[in-house]
Amino acid sequence: MLLFGLCRRVRNPGPGLTRWWKQWGARKGMSSVVTKVSAQSGATSAPNAATDRIVGKWMIVCSGTVVGAVVLGGVTRLTESGLSMVDWHLIKEMKPPSTQAEWEAEFQKYQQFPEFKILNHDMTLNEFKFIWHMEYSHRMWGRAVGLAYILPAIYFWRKGWFSRSLKLRVMGLCGFVCFQGLLGWYMVKSGLEEKKDSHDIPRVSQYRLAAHLGSALVLYCASLWTGLSLLLPPKQMPNTGQMLLLRRFARGTGGLVFITALSGAFVAGLDAGLVYNSFPKMGERWVPDDLLAFSPALRNFFENPTTVQFDHRILGIASVTAVTVLYALSRRMPMPRRTKIAISSLLAMVYMQAALGISTLLLYVPTPLAVTHQSGSLVLLSLALWLIHELRRVPK
Known part of the structure; x- marks a missing residue:
């Protein structure tokens, strides 16, 4: 048991043992061994000025992706393309239609909803492809935003580059990205529902649209503020x-x-x-x-x-x-x-x-x-x- 405990102590040297080992190694010319043991004893590094700059730049990039999502969402709204995709699948819809039969099946699904029946009943397949691609681009960009937050967050977390407060903030931002995606579909669903008055213009609820935009602005502000705090000295x-x-x-x-x-x-x-x-x-x-x-x-x-x-x-x-x-x-x-x-x-x-x-x-x-x-x-x-x-x- 004594030998087992000593082996564990050498594999994971504490501050006292490391200090003694350095002093003994300096006398015996074994400083390189000390360096190797110290490197092996810590798999991660503590946050410092250099890591803060990297994390800060990542936060700025993330906030930039949110800007892209908001602008693309505005284009989608102004071109009246937001209701062209009538269902939502996280993985399945990432592959767009590629054959004529697939496009016709997608168009037939769209024809079952109020926007086609009231506004676009004379729409051609080529016109449908345009608005479909607009909404598809917006949804794929949203997925890219999620990956831009989540994947680097996992990497930086494993590297130990987050302080305790920053861990909580990053967890909140990543969770908010997922919430934003769900809120976007909740908004779209409001435009696919049959209205009490069959002649009402099909549109998404302005309340849900404001909630979707507002959450994107909150996400953007929080990300930008975090990036500025890490990059700009006070x-x-x-x-x-x-x-x-x-x-x-x-x-x-x-x-x-x-x-x-x-x-x-x-x-x-x-x-x-x-x-x-x-x-x-x-x-x-x-x-x-x-x-x-x-x-x-x-x-x-x-x-x-x-x-x-x-x-x-x-x-x-x-x-x-x-x-x-x-x-x-x-x-x-x-x-x-x-x-x-x-x-x-x-x-x-x-x-x-x-x-x-x-x-x-x-x-x-x-x-x-x-x-x-x-x-x-x-x-x-x-x-x-x-x-x-x-x-x-x-x-x-």
Whole structure:
């Protein structure tokens, strides 16, 4: 038993035995043996600055894949392609139809659902192939996003590159990716169901669309914040009353930008961009007559296209105003160059985004311009998040 215990002790040397062995090995010229034993005793490495940079870059790449998914989802929505695939299989649907018979069978399945019966009853097979490929691309991209999160996470976990807090965060992000995929199918199902009124235009529920977009934005923000935290060293800011005010105002502005982007999901879900295509007035009035046409009044904010567009306009104007005030406040304070760049970039982007939104509205929502406007909301949200990260309080 004594010999067995000694053998185990040599195979897994503790700190004391390793220190004694190094001292003895230095005297006997056996430092290389010590190095070999130490390397064999630890299969993983602890997190350090180098591993943090690698993990941080991975998080930035992951957030970029989420951006791609959101943009591609917007294109799918604008081309009315989202209901072309009427079932969902994690593995089976990864292989697209390849023969004429397979395409005809897929088309026949689509013909059994409301979108074909009400809107696309004269659609040809070639036209169906286009919208099918659009939705297929979006779904395959979603699977790629999942792999981009999960596979490197397993590798880095095995390497021991995650701290305890980072392990919890990565587990949450990977779980959220899976949830996002399920939520996407739950959204699509709402557009495949028969409506009470057989003449209603088939579309996905705007509530589920907003939930799907909102969860994607949360996933994106959490991934980007994690990447920035690992890659950008914190800057010490003076904790004055002005800085505290600026920090709080920046957080509020970031929240406003997030809500404005999320309200765009209701605009898209109700095709609210196709009503009142004028600016700054809505038709001939500042406040349209049908703003509160639904009863109870609360329904208007989520189901009335006029109210939804009106809300999106107000939120957009509020975002422009908030960023402008934020920039004006920052001009009176000394701060690092990187922080000044973040504020200036945010100011330029919010005005560009407003111009894109107004142009999209006036031109009756052309697909390229609408996609650019949606992408601009992600850029604006990214810059707001970067600024909040720059202004965060550094723990002493």
